[in-house]
Amino acid sequence: MAPRNVDPMSRLQKSIRDKKRQHRKLVMKRILIVLIAVLSVVSIVVFAFWYDQSEHSKILSMTVINNRFVSSEEVIDELELKVGQRIYTLSKTKVEEKINTEGLVERVDVKRKLFEQHLDIVVTEKPILAYSDLNEQQFIVYAADGSTKIFENSRKDLKSDLIYLNVNDSELATRVILALAGMDPIILKNVSEATIAPVSYDQQLLQL
Incomplete structure (x- = not known):
């Protein structure tokens, strides 16, 4: 074909x-x-x-963690945080930079939980070494860098593990604090314990 x-x-x-x-x-x-x-x-x-x-974009709650000598309200106010702020636009770095490092706080770490609409604010306080009584109503605490804060005696529980300074001169107190800050932590702990419970140390010395 x-x-x-x-x-x-x-x-x-x-x-x-x-x-x-x-x-x-x-x-x-x-x-x-x-x-x-x-x-x-x-x-x-x-x-x-x-x-x-929507309400899903806003902060519903905040928790301040590890704070003892500064209140949760003080930390939140310094960071200028409020319930109802937009959580997803929150700049972690900018917020953390707002903390007043001249006080008793060394730094803060803000952790966002977007789905829970919650903030965890982890506080790192400066080492608080000692206190002295100002009067019958108030006492002052000293941080290792010389920072101070005054408390009412209703918060005397804060004195429990601090060294007592029987000084009225703020300049002298600062010099003592800076000297204590340079001590070995073990020695400093012993000084603190001896200040809190000197009788027990007297008994140990007698036994020696």
Whole structure:
């Protein structure tokens, strides 16, 4: 059987039709991709706006941890934090830099729990070494760097493991504190214990 002759014109027309079909498919594919991208962007924008305006984006609670000589309220106030602030836009570094390091706090570490809408504020206080009585109502505590804070005697529980300084001169007290700060921690602990319970040390000396 003789091979069938293909009309060159028909072959050309078929080729053109195939190319047009492929071009239409490519155009439709591109339109679909653009449409999906636009819808995705719109959805993200709508969701972001809804989330920003909703209660789910705001701080519901805060906990201050490891603070003893500074109150939770003092820490939160210094950091300028409030319930209702947007938690996801909170700059951890900027907030931590607000703490007053001239006081008894050495640093803070703010930890965000986004799903719980909660902040943990971990406080590192300076080493508090000693205290002295100002009057019958107040006493003052001294940190290792010379920082001080005055308390009412209703907080006398804070004195429990501190060295008692029987001095009225603030300059002298600062010099004593700086000297104590340079001591070996073990020696300092013994000094503190001897100050709190000197009778027990007298008994030990008698036994020796």
